[in-house]
Amino acid sequence: MNDADAPREFAFELALCAHLEETTEWVLSRQLGAAVDRSGRRIVDVVGVVPGPDFEERARITDRSIPVRAIESGVGAGEAVSRYRALRESWRLREEVVERAIDVGFFERERRKGREYLRRTTRYPDGWFEGLVGIENKPDLGDPGALSRQLRTDVSLGLFEEVVLATESHVTRAHLNRIPRAVGVWRFDPETGRKEVIRESTSLSTESAGVELVEERPLRTDVAIVGTDEKARARRRIAERAYGKGWRTYDFPACAHASATADGRPYCAQFECVVEPSRACGSECTGYAPGSPPEVAADEHRDSRTSWRRDPPGVVRRQTGLDRFG
Ligand code: SF4
Known part of the structure; x- marks a missing residue:
């Protein structure tokens, strides 16, 4: 420490x-x-x-953050808009925001005649x-x-x-x-x-x-x-x-004295207290003993103790057949 x-x-x-x-x-x-x-x-x-x-409704969409710029963009849940037009007309939208929105399941993409179209998978539940x-x-x-x-x-x-x-x-x-x-x-x-x-x-x-x-x-x-x-x-x-x-945003140290409390906080048996791994731990610590970091499933703790839902099924509509027109 x-x-x-x-x-x-x-x-x-x-x-x-x-x-x-x-x-x-x-x-x-x-x-x-x-x-x-x-x-x-x-x-x-x-x-x-x-x-x-x-x-x-929100928990069903994704367990990650939905980018606010995607929420505020002109891409709606009704008619799909071309990606090119969406980016041109929504100054808040950026390529990386579109990709993130697709990744978390808030946008979905369709291809028609070689062009890409975007649509929201669901309304945003304000x-x-x-x-x-x-x-x-x-x-x-x-x-x-x-x-x-x-x-x-x-x-x-x-x-x-x-x-x-x-x-x-x-x-x-x-x-x-x-x-x-x-x-x-x-x-x-x-x-x-x-x-x-x-x-x-x-x-x-x-x-x-x-x-x-x-x-x-x-x-x-x-x-x-x-x-x-x-x-x-x-x-x-x-x-x-x-x-x-969430709040369990820390990594656990690779130290034999490290463990996790029942609610997922990093605990040091050597100094008998909760420690901040990024500051307190490492080879410079006087009590450090090389070991494997404890396995802690922060998401499981969060899922079982709160109304946040881990890995929800999502709301992506399966637009079967649309790719045929690509
Ligand atoms: S490195 Fe090990 S002994 Fe030192 S504070 Fe961290 S867990 Fe405790």
């Missing part, structure tokens, strides 16, 4: 995801871009997607999620970093219905005063999985325009107004990424 603080944040985050997976219906993911201007500018620690009435929860983890409030600014930005932008700060620290009135009033505060113990709601979050309006902090410089802060359409698009992108990504 070679990094003292980061493993704490990582272990805290994974324990919180495992807890939320057990206690809510949310689709959970970690470390997602959640800015509109440039989505990588703001990385949210944990995102909870609250399922809506069309969830099953109502598959009805809310987003953004959670910022700060196990140690004594080291807040840019916490207050990040939370202010999340609240003024309003991509999430709920914004929550999760911490392991004792939360004082002074801490609460520094955090925007709308932000909920949880105290969470990663060892016991006990969660205490210190302050309920206030529901944010996701259907009105928001204000995004674009750049902060001495004596000057640049902000951008984010319209409702842009916001809806960003929310869909976050929900789709969360659906495809």
